[in-house]
Structure formats: structure tokens, C-alpha cells
Amino acid sequence: EASLASEGRSPAELLANAAGRANLVLRGLPADGPGGEGPLLLRGPLTIERGVARAFGLVLEGGLESGEAALAFDLVNWILDLELRLRGERVRFLGPPDRLRRYVEDGPRAR
DSSP: OEEEEOOOSSHHHHHHTOEEEEEEEEEEEOOOSSSOOSOEEEEEEEEEETTEEEEEEEEEEETTSOEEEEEEEETTTTEEEEEEEETTEEEEEEEOGGGOEEEEEESOOOO
């Protein structure tokens, strides 16, 4: 279930003004993060405000254990910031979806 609203005179304006809510489910994420054991499932609530999709406290399942994740996706600039916290490590993917850079750190991230 999703709800999305926007207005604008160009595709860029439509994306920049997008707002709404949805339930996010991503299946088959590669588990090249901590442990690397099989595909991952990511699910939870997603909000979109001013063209940026955000989700915090997402449930991350797969591999050997569960964990949590957070994401921000700037729809106008096409930049994804996805952080996975699993088994005491933090794996972060940052950049355009087709050219994500991967960063790995030990321990939880301080917010």
C-alpha cells in the first residue's frame, strides 16, 4: 500500500515535490556485507518528502542473523545512501544505484 502526491510542470519538479508514504520490501539484496550468507530481505515503512525517500529502523533478514537498516534516496539527484547494521558491523552503500560505493565499519553507528 502506498500514497504519493506531487505537482510540477516538469519531471524534475514532480520528483522534487514528491511526498507520501509506503511500505518498502526489497528482496534478493546481495549479502556481500557482513557474513555474506545468501540474499537479504529489507522491509519497513518509507516516507517521501521533498523528493527524498527515507526509511529508518528497517528490518533486515537473511544470512545468519537479522539486523536493521536505514536508507535515504534522493530521487532528483539519484543518490542512494543505504546503511546495513548486522552482526556488529555497519555496511554502507553510497552513490548512484548503478555505481554504489561500499564502506564497512566495525561497531554501531552513533547518531
